[in-house]
Amino acid sequence: MSENKKKVVVRMAPSPTGYFHIGSVRTALFNFLFARQNEGTFIFRSEDTNDARSKKEYEDNILESLKWLGLSYDMFMKQSERTEVYVSYLKKMIENGSAYISKDEAATATRKGEEIEQRSEVIRLRNPNKKIIFEDLVRGTIEFDTTESGDFVIAKSLTEPLYHLAVVVDDHETGATHIIRGEDILSSTPRQILIQEAIGATRPIYAHIPLILAPDRSKLSKRYGATSLVEYQKQGYLPEAILNYMALLGWNPGTEKEIFTLPELIEAFSIEKVQKGGAIFDEKKLRWVNKEHIKLQKEKIIEIIKEKISNKYPEQTIDVRILELIFERIEVLTDIDRLIEDGELDYFFNEPALTKEKIAWKTSTPEEAKKHLEHVLTIIGDSDAVMKYAEEAGKGNVLWPLRYALSGKEKSPDPFTLLSILGPDVAKERIEKAITIL
RNA sequence: GGCCCUAUCGUCUAACGGUUAGGACGGGACCUUCUCAAGGUUCAAAUCAGAGUUCGAUUCUCUGUAGGGUCACCA
Numbered sequence: 001m002s003e004n005k006k007k008v009v010v011r012m013a014p015s016p017t018g019y020f021h022i023g024s025v026r027t028a029l030f031n032f033l034f035a036r037q038n039e040g041t042f043i044f045r046s047e048d049t050n051d052a053r054s055k056k057e058y059e060d061n062i063l064e065s066l067k068w069l070g071l072s073y074d075m076f077m078k079q080s081e082r083t084e085v086y087v088s089y090l091k092k093m094i095e096n097g098s099a100y101i102s103k104d105e106a107a108t109a110t111r112k113g114e115e116i117e118q119r120s121e122v123i124r125l126r127n128p129n130k131k132i133i134f135e136d137l138v139r140g141t142i143e144f145d146t147t148e149s150g151d152f153v154i155a156k157s158l159t160e161p162l163y164h165l166a167v168v169v170d171d172h173e174t175g176a177t178h179i180i181r182g183e184d185i186l187s188s189t190p191r192q193i194l195i196q197e198a199i200g201a202t203r204p205i206y207a208h209i210p211l212i213l214a215p216d217r218s219k220l221s222k223r224y225g226a227t228s229l230v231e232y233q234k235q236g237y238l239p240e241a242i243l244n245y246m247a248l249l250g251w252n253p254g255t256e257k258e259i260f261t262l263p264e265l266i267e268a269f270s271i272e273k274v275q276k277g278g279a280i281f282d283e284k285k286l287r288w289v290n291k292e293h294i295k296l297q298k299e300k301i302i303e304i305i306k307e308k309i310s311n312k313y314p315e316q317t318i319d320v321r322i323l324e325l326i327f328e329r330i331e332v333l334t335d336i337d338r339l340i341e342d343g344e345l346d347y348f349f350n351e352p353a354l355t356k357e358k359i360a361w362k363t364s365t366p367e368e369a370k371k372h373l374e375h376v377l378t379i380i381g382d383s384d385a386v387m388k389y390a391e392e393a394g395k396g397n398v399l400w401p402l403r404y405a406l407s408g409k410e411k412s413p414d415p416f417t418l419l420s421i422l423g424p425d426v427a428k429e430r431i432e433k434a435i436t437i438l
Numbered sequence: 439g440g441c442c443c444u445a446u447c448g449u450c451u452a453a454c455g456g457u458u459a460g461g462a463c464g465g466g467a468c469c470u471u472c473u474c475a476a477g478g479u480u481c482a483a484a485u486c487a488g489a490g491u492u493c494g495a496u497u498c499u500c501u502g503u504a505g506g507g508u509c510a511c512c513a
Binding site: 013014015017047048049051052053054104107109111116117118119122123124139142143144145148149152153155156157160162163164166167182183184185186187188208210211213215217218219245248249250252254255256258275276277278279280281282284285286287288289325328329330344361362387390391394395396397398399400401402403404409410411412413414415416 | 440441442443444445449450451452460461462463464471472473474475476505506507508509510511512513
């Protein structure tokens with residue numbers, strides 16, 4: 001690297017035509033990481049150029065999501081507010097002959113089943129029809145012949161610039177040094193380079209990152225469940241976990257470390273280690289990453305659990321051990337609600353309803369179960385004694401009836417944990433109740 | 439179809455041209471206090487195919503095959 005290296009300027013430029021897409025999250029993240037590790041500038045640019053699909057609602061959603069994720073930007077701009085800038089560039093281009101107003105037959109074209117009115121007068125780039133070769137940071141040398149693009153349209157009129165023109169002008173004006181974006185724009189890069197040359201802009205360094213794929217290797221679309229960030233937010237994924245997982249999709253640190261906080265990612269990230277091939281989005285691994293981050297934020301998560309339980313059982317004091325039990329059993333935050341709603345810990349606060357048939361362990365009889373429970377009752381305060389007795393009589397034969405008598409559940413934490421949380425008095429009551437049923 | 443990109447376990451990925459092809463997720467088995475969870479141990483699982491270069495190809499070259507992207511007066 002040279003000493004007079006230019007200050008890094010990168011940008012994320014979403015078009016606000018939908019909720020923040022999971023693929024855009026990664027593009028935003030890579031740009032953010034690259035900017036932060038180079039102490040550069042990260043620009044947010046809303047590409048809302050005269051598109052009927054653009055909505056304020058979507059732009060707000062993207063901005064809120066960025067905030068939620070902790071990806072801060074240093075500059076904000078909207079293309080819809082920059083028309084006069086594009087006008088001046090278009091005028092210049094027409095003056096110097098690199099673009100011209102073309103007069104065609106007015107026509108209708110069909111795009112994706114929709115009829116489109118084509119103007120008779122548009123502004124086209126005068127294509128020098130040459131070969132464009134550029135270096136891509138993740139893909140190496142890319143070569144395109146731009147001849148087939150012809151004199152493509154860059155604006156519908158002086159005041160109605162098209163996407164490619166707006167992008168190139170903005171990147172030039174803001175001094176973008178690196179363009180990190182999805183692979184889907186790789187094939188329109190040569191056309192953008194042609195526009196750059198026409199307006200006398202310096203060519204930025206490109207890095208086209210691979211796409212995120214659905215499990216069937218197709219483009220990640222609505223067909224595959226959740227594609228927008230809000231849906232993951234709602235399911236109770238932590239922002240740190242989403243960022244961590246997205247980083248791992250198409251990038252690796254070169255070490256075996258897999259769990260990263262945002263600052264650690266800034267430290268470890270390197271654009272050179274970004275993968276070339278598309279990666280399938282695997283929710284199972286996302287869940288695992290989320291669980292790992294839940295462990296990292298234990299105190300905070302425990303507080304959330306406490307609050308949720310308090311809402312359901314307002315009058316109760318909540319033993320920390322109950323919080324631990326829930327904490328161990330969740331992968332996403334909504335698991336907490338599910339556990340509570342399913343009554344998974346109801347038996348800590350209310351006497352459980354017991355079914356006679358379920359009290360005895362599968363290899364044992366109700367009579368034996370009754371006998372074991374009666375004996376356990378006499379040594380209830382001494383866990384070691386209970387365990388010793390269980391080992392002699394057959395663990396399942398004793399422990400299953402005991403645990404079931406205490407919880408009324410086929411699945412629950414072990415009887416000793418229950419015993420210690422419920423306390424000897426409540427335990428005694430419940431065991432006696434079970435005995436009477438038998 | 440044209441152009442472009444890509445190709446290692448099911449998935450995410452590692453491997454100066456020389457490794458028993460490594461790790462993680464997921465799956466199986468076992469251990470841990472009966473069940474659930476957590477934890478521990480452990481097993482199975484991959485270099486797309488064919489040529490070439492080389493003493494030696496996952497790695498370099500070519501061809502094929504497969505997958506993806508893109509071909510707007512959308513962004």
